[in-house]
Amino acid sequence: MATCPAQEKSLADFLSKCxxxxxxxYIQPLNARQVSEIIGSKxxxxxxxxxxxxxxHPGKMVLALKRSAIQAGVRYxxxxxxxxxxxxxxxAKGSRCRTAF
Incomplete structure (x- = not known):
């Protein structure tokens, strides 16, 4: 997704080469309206x-894994x-792990 004119040009150049x-x-161009509909932002x-x-999204994945682990009975x-x-x-259920970071 482009956030500035330079990125718009880079996208157009890339698509032209394709x-x-x-x-x-495998590669489908989207106009700004289509991008907005997909991600919910203009x-x-x-x-x-x-x-x-x-x-x-690494942060969202970590939070989802943490939530799933807690629901499965893991304590930390x-x-x-x-x-x-x-x-x-x-x-977790009789096993323990300790680490330093």
Missing amino acids: QGLGVEK VFGNGIFFPEAGNV LRTRKSNGSMRLRVA
Whole structure:
């Protein structure tokens, strides 16, 4: 998705280079309206959709994994040692794990 005129130009140049390569199934141009409908924001301009690709938001994935682990009965305790390093203790159904980071 483009956020400025320079990115709009880069997208257009990229799509131009893709023409005739037989990649239409894998690379689909989107206008600003289509981008807005997909992501729910009018901030962005044109974009490219890769229907066979996926992206993961790392922060959202970590939160979803944490929520699932807690629902499955995993307990954790995060503490800070006197030297400033962090320690994480995890316990789940009879097993324990401790790590420093």
